[in-house]
Amino acid sequence: MSITKIAKDLGVHPSTVSRALSGKPGVSEDLRNKIIQYAEKIGYYPDARASSLRKKGKTGTLGIIIPDIGNPFFATVIKAIEDVLYSHNYNFFLCVSDEDPEKEIFHLKSLISHRVDGIIAAPTLDNKTKNFYSKLYSSKKTIVFFDRFFPTLDIPSIVTNNEQGIKKLINHIYKMGHKTLGIISLSPESITGKIRLETALNYAKKLKITVQPEWIQGFDSTEESGYLSMKKILKQKRRPSVVLILNDLTSLGALRAISELKANVPEEISLVAFDDTYWNQIFNPPITCVKQDPKEMGILAAKNLINILNKKNVLKKQILLDTKLIIRQSVKKLI
Amino acid sequence: MSITKIAKDLGVHPSTVSRALSGKPGVSEDLRNKIIQYAEKIGYYPDARASSLRKKGKTGTLGIIIPDIGNPFFATVIKAIEDVLYSHNYNFFLCVSDEDPEKEIFHLKSLISHRVDGIIAAPTLDNKTKNFYSKLYSSKKTIVFFDRFFPTLDIPSIVTNNEQGIKKLINHIYKMGHKTLGIISLSPESITGKIRLETALNYAKKLKITVQPEWIQGFDSTEESGYLSMKKILKQKRRPSVVLILNDLTSLGALRAISELKANVPEEISLVAFDDTYWNQIFNPPITCVKQDPKEMGILAAKNLINILNKKNVLKKQILLDTKLIIRQSVKKLI
């Protein structure tokens, strides 16, 4: 199944076959058709490796790195990226980092070995990964970050305005009269979680909303952590009037805990969440939240990468996406 | 950044560099170390294309084809596959078919061009795709199907026992005393949907459960379809006592319709669903359902493929996975 074999079988030269199959001029229509038909008949598909190797050009492949496909947020981003890439004829390797710097670097090396044209990544924020991305970038590899980025690296990125989102939520509960706040946080390694938590604490302080240390729970960005954290908060004798949950999977767990303990929302406890996923609308009552736009994030990341590859101008290096407050019925009006 | 460049810089022969870097014997330790250090210093990563081209061996890459990453079921399968592949050092191209035969065939061709070692696919069931897979398989490509398969093709597959799952659900509602049943079905192209629907209809008939034609709704496998279908059923003056929903995304939509219309489950209407995803547990009341095992499906698909690639024996060609009935509180007891 190679151009050489076809050439031999048809008694012509390999270069003629190459020209015929790749639509280049310089072959008579008769011969071209004969070659194309024969190639189809024997089920020939050109070897992309050999072709890209010889052309010294692009491979038409990209690498995408995400921490977790199980998270609907990332699944949605990937879906949007896929859409753009397909319409531009790119294939991509999907790499899962599990937030593990070693695993991420392993994948990066392998992507480089496969000579991908570019990399779209939600990077694990760690010194090792930072150094590696930095090296790659200075050796002219095309990289676009989404969801997270390294503040000290000048690599294009598409990130949600997390501070804005948190402030919108806290403003809302403030207006509803809440003065005590609990928080279900994320993995301590998550920069996203760190930013959201810090913004929440600072802004709550500014508005004189009390956050007792024992009201801050969460050890991880998983459903399990959300579940256990919410249970811990609910079992305290002095509870906050409202709990802020910092992402989608943890809020799923928190909601499960609430269902299980049959806590009444918003009468006994109010709830607000970062991220608007599937379940926020069908919970009883529907959850007030701040919505990121993972679809837009994916589209922008992919388009930016492609623009850079095509040497087109990229308008902004760092894109900050707005969040949207969606008011539902999970916050009790106290005033 | 090539072996030749390293060889030139160090004044040795490319073949020596190759031996040194790939851990082959026949290089003095001193020279080997010198070469390895130099390679690291200049950030050299071997060209996987050139290497696999020359070795005439495997590329270490696979292709995965799914209809939709937005669907949590497939996201979970992918996650499991990724886990197995990573531990066996395989990279993979992720391809999304959108249930479009043309798109799927386009992706298949591109996977072949990239000379993937094997393909794991939840195929779109269509004559065109069937013929294409059939051709690929007879030309010795390694393929494993999951979630769906072509009954007339002898290609290994890992599929859920859909009939069993539906029967478990219908048995349950029968025991609870229900005599009238509505169904929210899937896309007419979905073989999974077809099997589930037919089994439900036949088995209901057998148990003398009535299914009026206007109680069968659904035009698609999406959230939207589930939402609109449930609304249609709820608005009828003569309604079934229980509604069976045939997958996860449609049940999400159905639950949204129920929340919106404030229908009381299970007092006004009972619910059972195929698939146990995130939201079944946090809905009020929690949804009785039958659970597939997407994780197991992914693990088996990946392991089977790897076994075949390693010429190990595959125990069973067609694996049928059991379903599990999870009884919660969405079905009213009528007797």
Added chain:
DNA sequence: CTGAAAGCGCTAACAC
């Protein structure tokens, strides 16, 4: 232990 030469499958530049 190291070097030389050949070739994986393909394409681009150059002949005729």
Added chain:
DNA sequence: GTGTTAGCGCTTTCAG
């Protein structure tokens, strides 16, 4: 129009 030649980056003989 078609053939010839060279070489992308790598590995694998075979020499020395």
